[in-house]
Amino acid sequence: MLRKLITILLTAAMIGTATLSASAAQIDTADTGAQLDAAIVAADYAEVGGTLEPEEPLPNAYSSAEQGLTTPVRQQQYNTCWAYSSTATLESLLLKNREQSFHLSTMHMNYWGTALENGKGWQREYYAAGYPYIALGYLTSFGCIDNELFDESKTVDDYHTTDNLYPYQAVNSIIYLDTDDRDTVKSAIYQYGGVIGNFHYNAKYLHSRTNAYYFDTPNLTTAEMNGHAIEIVGWDDSYDVGNFVSGHRPSSPGAWLCKNSWGSYWGNNGYFWISYEDLYLFESRFGPSYAITGASAINANSKIQQNEIFGATYEFNYVQQLRPKLNKMTYANVFDFSDGYHHIDKVVFESTSEGSTYTVNYIPVDASGAPLTDSSRWMLLAQGTIEHQGYTCAEIYGFNAPMTKGAIGVTIEKNSDTDIAIGVDEWLTTGGNYLFTPESEHGQSYLIGYSNSAIDIMDFYQTKLKDDIGGTFVIKALCTNDEKNGDVDRDGDFTIMDVTVLQRGLANIAQLDNEQRRFADIDNNGVSDILDATRMGRILAQIN
Template sequence: MKKMKRNGKKYYLIYLLMAAGIWLSSLPVQATAPAAEELLPKATIYFNDKKVQYSPETGEPFLEDSQILAPLRQTMTAMGAKVIWEGATRTVRIKFDGNTIEIPLEKYYFIRNGQVLNHDSAARLINNKTYIPVRAIIEAIGAKGVWTGDSVRITYQKQDTSVKRIPKAFDLREYNRVTPVKDQQQSGACWAFASLGAMESALMPWEDYDFSEDNMSLGHGYNLSQAQGGDYMIALSYLTRWAGPVLEQEDPFGDNTVNPNAKVIKHLQEAIFLPKEGELGIKRAILLYGGVQSSLYLDQVQQWGNSEYYNEQTASYYYDGSRPINHDVVIIGWDDHYARDNFKKKPKRDGAFLCKNSFGSAFGQDGYFYVSYEDKYIGQNVIAYTKIEAVNNYQHIYQSDKLGYLLRAGYGEGTAYFANCYEPGGSEMLKAVSFYALEPNTSYEIYVVTDFSGVQDFQRMESLTKGNFSYAGYYTVKLGQGIPVDKKFAVVVRINSPATKHPIATEAKGAAKWADGVDLTDGEGYISYDGKSWKRAEEYLEANVCLKAFTTNY
């Protein structure tokens, strides 16, 4: 009888365990789970050409779903960062090169210097160590990464952005960040040479490309010939719709034809507009991003000996007249002590920007020349290409503004709402949106409406993220892990730009005779002054809203 009672208790205990969903075979038996790096292929990480050392105690990087995951503490410590674990909030706090970066566990964002930046990857614990995709580390610290199979080379250039520490003279050529001078010949494609020259510089020294000016200056979509010219906004529309850049070897300059089958090499996702007369801002941008594109008036283009503004002997230029802008260059450096006596017409003070021209190496000093800080136009229409990504960053782009930003719209105040609706091609994840901030110090909030059927559905729009931009420009905002969409959806932006009464960027019909290719049939856009009462942009404004959406398949 006693034995039967013991068996009965045993069976009763097993029954309770089974009822609770606990199997005896799953209980811990003095064993630990194998490390993730023991189960998946190992990876190698280099920082500024030095291999980062790992061990089983620190955790080791490994490949998972084509991504390299790395132990955060060891990786950042090897880069010279201070890493602090805050257990109460489950957050890793990193001090690196004057920046504070907070990475919360299992959240699809990180915080850099107080600004929330969404990301499609999250940090997570593996065997009591915080792991994160290397791509997120690179973005968090503002580095560059080059992947080769199971390894990644991270390159970081110390970011010295304080005004007091900006050097008195600087030349990107000394850092292998300028591609060779080209010749635009008799064309009006200086703007394309300047735009792509600045992009090439932004990618160097990590990646070295020769992009096709012919493809941009002939394939931009505007009613302008290559001889008639263009500007940085035309370049931006071409790049942001992912029409380019393509390689020069696939569409060489001077043949007057566009290769429609040329392969796009990069996706531009962000560009900032620097303020007029922002001498220090231009220097800071060159240090951070490489060459910047700028407009100016260039006198006597083909007859330099007759110019009263250009000194051939010193390759220096200073213009103080009233003629309009007619040329674009790449600013690649500066010299605060460049003597005013070098100029044919004397400015009031020393100092000049070093510029890369597109007249071939016979011009100036091997194709380069100095432009006085006091030149009337240098430093106007300045654009820096600040985020250039691989072509596999997203699988789909949804857009209706293929000619880009042409006119502003709004309700007479700095705040407004705008939206675009798109029909996905299948089951997709909405990962990011892009739009223009037309003035500095612009704030935004982004919403989404899934399964959109009409304006009444804006009542249930859900807030996804918010933030602000210091500079005017074109921006892509990531939406974290993403939002599943398999039916028509709407993306909505509430924008606040205190410096303008018309904060919405539109591709407007009739904005200019050379932009007569605006198509109002390819979009479904809306604008609102309060987020409640909505009007169709195509009907009310005769314009498409500049608001793109990016998705991946799932």
């Protein structure tokens, strides 16, 4: 079977001219030489990334660390730079938003990014290098937990036996950055605290005294590259070229301030500088450089309604390739709202169709579970413009979905030269082996507008792409339950019996399931414990 091929060095898709022959990406990772900390390269992102306009004139030098927007440097385990840099960037955003300072668990993310018990998901070992997609999927599909709940001492066996943890925050907005535009990177740091960057690391090019780094050897092959991910937290336009290694100095001053994950004894208390002119910083072979721009609190009354947990590994743009004149398409995911989590607060979707307009609708389904194509039956929830490539968050105001199956549809309409693509968790291969396989099933995602009826995309994959694995659209609904916290026995009322049920569970007299633990955790710290029981009793007794 022919495959659409995205190599490291080539952005053009190899597609048949008459029909679309296949789907998904074969990623040419070759063999990285890095044993210490390889960030395995992904698809070429040379054409991906949006610009940001500064909200105010940018200073010549800035440091989020000096502004108190970074957490202490940590020492990573395994090849997990991608996990440490992404959690550090989210920590900076939370501090920027004046949230409580957290050290988020990287090890939980790392173990999450391995194969599931059913064999699906990321086909990697926990000690192996990772991809930016893993962090993007974890943070938007699961969220994050505090490091105290799952720290570096935890093993992969601990992960598979821990089922009572749920996230503190879930990321709902991410911008893929146009790193060719220096002010865009600066603006992202200035507005959100930090950005994810990747570069090729060779210790010989790091100045031992100034901790300044500049790599100037061109034309490295993939096998020669040691990929490393860091959080970029500042810049200095006047950073002197004399600070770099003699014989390997940039032609002009200026450097980025970076927070590393090799411990506080490395570099300058864990920080270092990298030249604006470094040849492999923001290299497209490492995947997207991005900023985390929004997150939502998750507690006992909230849930992410979603049909996939991996985020976008690819862009579903096949309909426009097959029918170039199409300028509008509705992508819909069917959810079951009967569990009570039906008050829709936000809809999150991934798309690289920057500049396109979008509308979000609630769409009833027919007896077979397929979304209705009659748009007069749809309920408009939100509309706007996809301002940046990445994950877009549409705010929804006061909509309660019927407590049954229903669909959330995202209609993307072409504006000028943009396309009408949406993110999909599609399979990836490398070296003839699967790198990622989704859990896609029929009845989850549908195309509306390609034909007269709603098309299950699993059927589309099979008939149009000769692909039986398929994928699922990355459309998520952040929902709340209108019942009260504290309703541990789930009878619809918060009473002293709920305190008793929790106490019996804590004493191991009764077994609490995950749902009961969620509603028992009324202080929303991720753990249901005796403090929650005490607080519940005080609330019922109307004691402050």
